[in-house]
Amino acid sequence: MMRTGSKPAAIYFIAILLFFICWPFLFQNSALYYRVMTMTFFYGALALAWNVYALTGNISLGHAAFFGLGAYGSALLSYYWHTSPYLTIPFGGIVGALYGALWYAVFRSLRGARFALATLASVEIPRVIIDNWESFTFGSLGLIGISSLTTLRFGSIVIAVGESLKAQYYLLLCFTLLILFIHWKVMKSKWGWAIRALREEETAASMLGVNTNFIHFATLLLSAFLTGLCGGIYAHLMGLIEPPLVFSLHISALPLVLTMFGGRYLVYGPLLGALILYPLDQLLFHSLLPVGHSILYGLMIILTLLFFPRGIGSWVQKRKTAS
Amino acid sequence: MIFVAVLLQKLLRYVNEPYELNTLVVTFGLALVLQNGMLMLFSADYRFIRSTAPIIELPKTQLVVTQTQIILILTSLLATTALYILLRRTFLGKALRATIQDREAAKLAGINVRRMSLIGFAIGGTLIGLAGPLYARTAYLYPSGGIEATLIAIIITIFAGVGRIRGILLGGWALGIAESLTVYSLGTGWRELVSSLFLISLLLLRPEGILPRRMGANG
C-alpha cells in the first residue's frame, strides 16, 4: 500500500533483525536455542514461500510435493554425484519448479476447493514413485548420510557450517531474509497489485489488462522453486529424509496455519506466525506438557483465529498505524 | 460422537470471515487438541480390535469374505439409504437442502437455520460415529488415523459435488473399487498413486461431480 506507515515499520524491522543477529553473542552456546531458532527461521521461510502463491487466492494443500521433490532432488544429486550442497539446493528448487510447471499445465482451470483437492492428491504421485523406486532412491528406507552443509572459506575466515549450530543459525537467518525480501517484492510491486486484483476479482482483472494466466504461472513457479529450496536445505540440515517425512501433510498444512496465524496479507505475516508459534511450541509447551504439547498448540491456533480472524499480524498492524 | 459434533458446531459459529479458510485452520487446531488428548489418555500404540466373526466363502467365485465385511456393506447401504430418504422425502430433508443451497433464502422462508446447522452436524456426527467402529474392526487404530479417513471423506464429498447423494455414493464406490483393484494387481505400494490420479482426472474432466448436471432440479 502506498501509505506512509513505512517509516515506523522499518524501524521495528531493523530492531528485530539486530536482535536476532546479536543475540547469539549475548546468550552463549545454547544448543537448544540455536536448534529451535534455526528451525523457526526455516519454517518461516517455508510459510513465506507457500504464501507467495496463496496470495493469488488459490490455497494449495500440496506444497509438500515441491518440498519433497526438492529434498530428494538435492539429496540424490549430492549422494550420487557428490555435488556441493550449495549447488544441490538450487537444483532442488528447480526440481520443485518443474513440478510447479506441471501443476500449472494440468490444474490451470481449477480454483478454490477443487484446486486445493487436486494439489493434495498430487503429493502422492512423487511420493509413491520415490517410495517404490528403491534401486535409485532407497524407497521407504529413506536416504541417510546426506552430506551436511560444507564448510565455507572466505580467505582466512573458515565457517564450518556443517558442524556449527551457530553457523547454521546465521545461514538460515540469511536464507529467511532472502525469502522475506522476495515475498516483499512480490507483494509490494506492480506484480503484487496484479496478484491482488486477480485474487479479489479475476474476471474483472483480466478485463482490465491483467494477464491472469501468466500471473498464475509465474507466481506458482516461484512459490514451487522457493519451496523446493527449503526441501533441499532440509535434506542437508537433517542428513536424513524419507518419503512419509518430506511429503507429509504436515509440511503442507504448516505454512497454511502459520500464515493464517500471522496474517496472510502482510509481508511479514507468515514469518511472524513461525516466530511466535514454533518457539512457543518447542520451548514452552513442550516443557509444560511433554506428551500432549500439541494440545496447547492447537488451542492457541483456535483461540487466535477466533479472536483475530486476520491473524495476529493484523492486530500488530492496527496498533502501529493509528487508523 | 454427537456430543463432539455439537461442540464443533458451537465453536464454528464464532468463526469469522474468511469462513472456509479459518474453519479449516480452526478445525486443524481442534484436531490437534483431540488427537493429542487421546494420545495422552491412550498412548500412541497401534491397537487392533480382534474380530472373531466367521469367514464366509462365496459360492461361485474364489472370493473370501468375512462376516464383518458383509455387515459393513449392509450397514453403510442402510445408512445411506436412510439418509437419502430423509433428505428427499421428508419435510426436514427439504429444509436441510434449502439451507445448503441458499442460507439467506431459507431464513426468509421461515426455516430455523441455526437448528438446521445443528441437525446437519448431528447427523454427520452420527454417521461418522457409526463408521468409526465399523472401520475400526477392519483396520488398525491409532490417534492420527482419523486424518486418513477424513481426507477420504473430504475427497469424496468435493469431487462428487457437494450435496449430491448419488454422486457421493457413486464416488465412494468408484474410489473403493479403483483402490482395491490396484492393491489386487499391483500390491499396496501403488494404491495412493492410483487413487490420486483417479481423483485428479475426475476433478479435471467432471468438475461438477460424477453425475452430469441436469438443468433444473439437482440432487
Add this chain to the structure above:
Amino acid sequence: MGTKTQNGFLELRNVRVEFDRRVALRDMSLHVMKQEIVSVIGPNGAGKTTLFNVICGQVKPTDGAIHFNNEDITHWPPHRICRAGVARTFQIAKPFPEMSVQQNVLVGLWFGSKKQYGSLTEQAEAEELLELVHLSAKSRLPAKDLTLSEQRRLEIARALATSPQFLLLDEVAAGLSPHAIKEMAELIKALRHQGLTLLLTDHFLTLTSKVSDRLVALDQGEIIMEGKPGEVLQSAEVASAYLGERPTRNL
C-alpha cells in the same frame, strides 16, 4: 439473419456460441462503425450478455470470427483484448472489494493503459475519472462499501481508465434514479464526442433510444431487427419478442 458486412470498427461474422446443449448465439453478424453508439435490446435470455462476453473474450465462440480494428480477436484472451482498446462494464458489478475506490481505478490505469506504475500523476488521473462518474467523495472507501449503483459507476470509471477506444456498457441504467439516468445519457454522449465508440445493452428503452444511433433487437440468440431507434421500437416483432408471444425455437 445478418446484415451486409461493411468494414466495421467492431465486426462479428457468423458467430455461434454454444454451451453444453444450449445455443446462446446463432449465426450472429453485427458491425459497429467508429464513434457509433449502438444499443442491443431484447428480453432476458436473448443473448445480450453472451454477446458481450464473446466480444471481450470471457467466452470463446464455437464458430465464427470477431474482428476489431481490422484485427482478428476471436481467440484472444481478455487482457489482450483490453490492451487493444476494448473495455466493458459488467451487469453484476465486479469491483475489487477490498481495494479503495481509487485503487480500483488505478488498477485499470496500470494494466490496461500505457500509463506507468508509480507515476506522479496517476492519483490525479484516477480522481479525474472518478469525478466524471460523481464518485470523488467516496474515493478512499473500500469498494465493497458502495451501493450497487455506485459500484456500477465505479465500473465505468475503471473501464475508462484503460484508455479504451471501444466501450461496452452492460445495463448501466439499472437501479439509477431518473435524474441519474439523464446524467448517464449525457456522459455517454460526451464520451462519444471524445472519440469513443459505444455498444450498450439495457432494458431501459428510453435511455437507449435517446442516445443510440442504431438499435439492434435480439431474441433467442439472433438478430430479429435492426435500425433506427424509432423504427425498431415500433416494430411488432420486437414487441412480441418482449411480451413472449413468439413461439419457442426447437434446440
